[in-house]
Amino acid sequence: MDTLIVGGGLAGVLCALATSRVAPDHVVMVVEQGKRLGGNHRWSWFDSDLDIHGHALLHGAEKSRWDGHELRFPAFGRAMQTGYNSMSSVAFHDWAAGLLQPDRLLLDTTVTQLDEGGVTLADGRRIEAERVIDARGPHAIAGAGAAQGVQVGWQKFAGFEIAVSSHGLVRPIIMDARVNQADGYRFIYTLPLTADRLFIEDTFYSSSPVIDATARREAVWRYAAQFGTPTTEYSREVGVLPIVQSGNPDLFWPAGGGIARAGMAGGFFHHTTGYSLPLAVRNALAFADEVAAGQAPDANWWRDRFLQHWRDQRYFRMLNTMLFRAAVPDERYRVFEHFYRLPEPLVQRFYAGQMTWADQLRVMTGRPPVPVTRAIRALLSEKDHA
Ligand SMILES: Cc1cc2nc3c(=O)[nH]c(=O)nc-3n(C[C@H](O)[C@H](O)[C@H](O)COP(=O)(O)OP(=O)(O)OC[C@H]3O[C@@H](n4cnc5c(N)ncnc54)[C@H](O)[C@@H]3O)c2cc1C
Known part of the structure; x- marks a missing residue:
């Protein structure tokens, strides 16, 4: 076994698929505790988040795509031209499981112990491998605190796929902030999946990770009524994602070899x-290229990428600090309202995590959405390590 990936979620599976495409002789195995790959998720992304190689990697997976999307704030609304995509974990599993060789995929199998030379399964079996990648998802940052080196706020959401006949929506509304601003910055996200099916998610940028799915379901059904009468609920997802304000990457991922980490487990978000x-x-593409070139990317290769990513995200952590520490919770929407008036290419680069220096300056110009003194105080109080 050349590479053993623990966790058949987004990152682990993409890594295995990309590698088997360009280096079919490199034996990659994925071990997933669930009965299916990908868990219970819906992943969405903008066309501009990926280059042609990225789009090619996801080619063949069933997904929804729209030519643009909309934003709605109390003071203004905006139609954006950037294409938007969304894929359910059901489609992800059907696609990926069909591409991975059956003898290289272990479903319904829990790993209880990982080390650099292999893993131990819950039934006591041992699988040896040249290298192990920990892609077990957000466990490494769930409940993150100083012990793991990061200070976070939360983006939490509950989304429901529901039947709403003749809703008439043709493009996603990725932020409708004209809703009651309780518990931080709140917006509702709507995807018109089919002519009579909507995916509607109630989302909060909050200081607390606690979310009441029952209350969110009621709110979503009330919101959906503007488009038609909601009837059946087909599926739901509940998520709590860390929004990093500051931290020390050496605590989150200490130096000195160890096990490679991919996806959320490696801080790649x-x-x-x-x-x-x-x-x-x-x-996934970078790892596959290394393997195809005869290299053997180890834990240090992954950690170096993480450290580069951490440095690249410094500006975003500063924005988060202003959002969570300088803006009054019910007024946080103003930060986004201010941001979404900016030129669309800048917004694209924001989502792709590829903002230029000029972009960064541009976001800070104009009438500040939070009081300057509070912003400065918040920034000075954070101990962020670039
Ligand atoms: C509800 C939700 C919606 C999201 N929507 C988006 C989105 O639209 N766009 C986007 O870019 N990001 C989104 N994210 C954020 C992020 O992209 C996802 O969390 C993504 O799935 C993370 O990928 P991952 O591979 O790191 O972890 P996961 O996809 O969570 O995969 C980890 C896998 O490891 C398995 N595992 C864990 N422990 C073990 C073990 N001991 N043995 C074997 N297997 C194990 C788990 O069962 C799981 O399948 C969303 C997150 C959530 C929670």
Whole structure:
């Protein structure tokens, strides 16, 4: 066994798929505790989040795609031209499980112990491998605190796929902030999956990770009524993602070898949106390229990428600090309202985590959405390590 990936979620599976495409002789196995790959998720991304190689990696997976999307704030609304994509974990499993060789995929199998030379399964079996990648998801940052080196706020959400006949929506509304601003910055996200099916998610940028799915369901059904009469609920997802304000990357991922980490487990997510798909795609392609070139990317290779990512995200952590520490919770929407008036290419680069210096300056110009003195105080109080 050349590479053993623990966790058949987004990052682990993409890594295995990308590698088997360019280096079919490299034996990669995925071990997943669930009966299916990908858990219970819906992943969405903008066209501009990925380059052509990234889009090619996801080619063949069933997904929804729209030519643009909308934003709605109390003071203004905006139609954006950037294409938007969404894929359910059901589609992800059907696609990926069909591509991975059956003898290289262990479903319904829990790993209880990982080390550099292999893993131990819950039934006591041992699988040896040249290298092990920990792609067990957000466990490494769940409940993160100083002990793991990061200070976080939360993006939490409950989404429901429901039947709403003749809703008439043709493009996603990725933020409708014209809702009651309770518990931090709140917005509702709506995807018109089919002519009579909507995915509606109630989302909060909150200081607390606690979310009441029952209350969110009621709120979503009330919101859906503007589009038609909601009837059946087909599925739901509940998520709590870390929004990093500051931290010490050496505590989160200490130096000195150890086990490679991919996906959320390795801190590979956008510090303001909590999203990880673009990074999972880029890392999978980079890992596969290394393998195809005859290299053997080890834990240090992954950690170096993490450290680079941490440095690249410094600006986003600063924005988060202003959002969580300088803006009054019920007024946090103003930060986003201010941001979404900016030119669309800048917004694209924001989501892709690829803002230029000029972009960063541009976001800070104009009438500040939070009081300057509070912003400065908040920034000075954070101990962030670049
Ligand atoms: C509800 C929700 C919606 C999200 N939506 C988006 C989105 O739209 N766009 C976006 O970019 N990001 C989104 N994210 C954030 C992020 O992209 C996802 O969390 C993504 O799935 C993370 O990928 P991952 O591979 O790191 O972890 P996961 O996809 O969570 O995969 C980890 C896998 O490891 C398995 N596992 C854990 N422990 C073991 C073990 N001991 N043995 C074997 N297997 C194990 C788990 O069962 C799981 O399948 C969302 C997150 C959530 C929770």
